[in-house]
Amino acid sequence: MTEVLKPGSSEPPENIYLPHLAAIKEIREETQDIKTFKLVFQDEELRKSFTYKPGQFIEFSIFGVGESPFCLASSPTREGYIECSIKKMGKVTQAIHDLEEGDIVGIRGPYGNGFPVEEMKGKNLIFVGGGIGLAPLRSLIWNVIDRRDDFKDVIIVYGSRSIADLVYKDELKQWQNTPGVKLTLTVDPGGEAEDWKGEIGFVPTILEKVNPSPGNSLVITCGPPIMIKFVLVTLNKMNFSSQQIITTLERKMTCGLGKCGRCNIGSVYVCKDGPVFTYAQIEQFQEEI
Amino acid sequence: MTESREPNTEQQEEWQPKIIGFLCKWCSYAGADLAGGSRIPYPANIRIIRVPCSGRVNPLFVLKCLENGADGVLVSGCHPGDCHYSEGNYYARRKFAVFKKLLEYLGVDPRRFQVSWVSAAEGEKWAEIVKTVVEEVRAAGPNKQLSAPVDKCSGAPVKRKHLKND
Amino acid sequence: MIKRLQEKVGKLLREKKVALVIGYEMAGDGISTTPCFIEREDEVERLVWNEHCVYNLSRYLIETRELASSPSPKIGVVAKGCDVKSIIGLIQENQIKRDEVVIIGMECEGQFDVEGERQFKVEGLKLKDKDKDKDKEGKLLEKCKACEVHIPKVYDLLIKDDRNSGAPEPQSPEVNAYAQVEELEGKSQEERWQYWKKEFARCIKCYACRQVCPLCFCPQCIADQTLPQWISPSPSLKGNTTWNIVRAFHLAGRCIDCGECERACPMKIPLRKINKKLGKEIKEMFDYEAGLDSEAKPPLADFKLEDPEEFIR
């Protein structure tokens, strides 16, 4: 607990709700309903000073429409810009999809704890992603590739409903060609095409087939809740302990500051204490995830 | 859109009433079209929104218009018996009869919400109705009851075209 | 009356005629009552009946039906004459089926203005003192003064008032049910606007009016929609006015005047005065009264060729 500000005793603190202005530099269409936005802060100082960890998120403001939290999909090792991959779902995301290059948006953050990158050093990393859930993993994957010597082997298992739903298609190729990185792609049965060279099947099944070893390894997983549920079963079968499994949770994080009161799971605020948790931590929660 | 694209009429020149018209596409819209095609003059204070049927108009549309700065709203449909969907305008008639009473009861100026039947052949009648409605709303003055006149902002995101070319 | 109520409910539960009964029990303050859900025969002693049974329990019918796990899907509900009207409304709008509910009708002499407690909250008086020095007439809820349904129109069981033996008292109220509406109608347009503006300004958007209403059952309220956002979610005069108009209009021809919205409103906005006005107009224009006939078509889902149209150009 921090010391309570005595009325009348302090300088006015900075405004925690005021976003920084950022311009959209580039928009890439990943799939039919997912776009990746490259954002550059208007303020040159901020472009240099804005630092973050993979797994952290920002509050993305469309002035006049609304604000929503999105994870940072870019790697902090690539300086000068940030990227978010956004699926068209509701009011704000629809407005975001209507944006064009050069449009101005607001950014608050970064918020949350982020992935424990330091702890990952010297370990084998297994990434298990589904659909748009690859976005936060992408941040970490590029971070790992850019600092390749700090980490051991990398295994990536990524799947989506169909080939068209795979995100970062160009980057997947780059990852595949990186030494020490083993990428397995899969699509749900029925989502394949004739020339599809990857696997066909749900992510947990393919993960079992890839069969990574739990020794000196960490699993980082993100995707739809149903996928995570079965990925955990698979990992359990393969003798991964709950401390070795890291995921990011999704909640409605309106303020990102641990104040607005809706993202808590028990006394834990996902926006402040998370969104990254080990499965061992999650097991302690009373509420269902 | 935060910069109003029109000159601020209220300050620069005489205030002009702004009226939103919800017109059924089968009768009243065609009627308005006829008025235009026949070069029958009527005031330009009305902005027309075409709807499939007067029965489609939710009273919330009317409220929203008044809330967002319209000075008056006119709903116009087919004459009873002429509805393309047989009975849409009959339902509309009941709905707006009640809604009009409610607005009046709450003290909203009754001139701000009006209903008319205009057929596809009634270009003259359309022009007359618009004239009357505009005059009545003009007499009622700017809508200060339901609208919040301070910020004219549609709530659309900041687009590049709103900014100076750099 | 309470004894007979408890016996009858006990019997219903014992014979598995109902899975659960929604009724009234004493509240912690020892004076007012609160809704309760009785599932076992040994709980029936909790049930009470007095002049503080203000709540319209039909509000719980839809969600309770979903919760009832017992093989018997029937729900028993203790209902006053006015509450039965909203049950009829729910049947009429296909929200519940007649044979899913067992209506335990109560003969009701009128409910007291427990909210007259407000006075006690304001002045710090104790409710008991307050009760003593006011005559019965003065304590009656506004809606009860013009009540026409002391005995419910529809019921499965009727619990009669012990005090009334023989024929029920004549049910023609001398009170003008629309007195308050007419008073406001008599004012100028500007006066009316100023009146409502002041009332709506107080609204804090707690949605108690909506939540307590037996006929506000939309799975998603238009006020909660975001695409588009029709009603501004924050409390401001603009959004409050729109919300209150929309709420009332959605109840036009459906509201059965149980007055729960006004009772629940912590800011005491006279919502009944709006609902009542709509009821009055619909009665005059379309000769329809809500909550009387579960087979009738709701007036705004109906029309007549000769409906009034003087207001149309």
Place this chain on the structure above:
Amino acid sequence: MTEKIVSKEDLKKILEGLMKTSELLAPGKEGDLVLFKPVKNPEEVFFAYPNSLKPVKEFFFPPREELFKHEIREGKVGLSSEHQENRKRVIWGVRPCDAKSLLMFDKMFDGEYKDSYYLEKRAKSVLVGLACNEPLDSCFCLSLNAGPHAKEGLDVLITDLGDDSYLVEGITAKGEELFQGCGKESGEGERTRKKELEEAAKKKIRKTCQPPPDLESFFEDPYWEKVSRKCISCGVCTYLCPTCFCFDLSYEGRDCIRFWDSCSFSPFTKMTSGENPRREKKTRYRQRVYHKFSYFKKNFGEIACVGCGRCLRECPVKVDIVEIVNQCSKDKTKD
């Protein structure tokens, strides 16, 4: 800490003075409601009330507050946050329970992320307390480390001694400042009188809130389903609660606004994907209880309830959170 005796006339003069030098808010009647309002006439200041309908939180954390505006000027987007008026604000007639609740708000709105909107209002405000001599049946502050004459969070406390005389106890410098140069020193008799009033008031508070120490262990108990059944999921208890602080952010035209929100509403936690961790009424009601009696305590060392009793008085269906919290351990052992 100074104590003095002032007369009703003195108080009126002080109110008149404060009206000129600062923004003065005090309870007044609006129909049947008691609400804090800007004072236009000292005669209208209402003393004989148990408590205001809305707690004073609304002056620090308004139901609707504009945070900033976005504007396009000269081809550039700008954000402007309007500077708050820094005129001194005196809130007169605050009950001790409400004053205490602000200390909890301090913990919430200060901390790692400092909420300038709240803190600025806090810094410019002086809280003049009014001791409770006539607590209601629904009051239960005594069991929550507060009391009808408690001073915590206040700048000055006034006790009505009857006979048009008031005991004024300075608590902070800015509180004392308001009463400088008026009244006379208090005597032994008056201090005894105040003690008596305090004891008498305490005796009137019979309701006690005693959450079980192991509340966490009841989390999965069917009890919550049972006790939340009659809850109608409205926002009355949360909006009128002096310690509830949940909010939402939204844009309305050019303004980014913050406004009250409530954990009782189902859309509160609903995500765009349609997932809703607290879709069931039971989980929402349990969240309210646990947030107050467990989570806040875990995070900030204190139960987030001051026992003002508003939620009991104003609940449209008389849900009694005190009874529910007290009963939960008993009910468990019974089943």
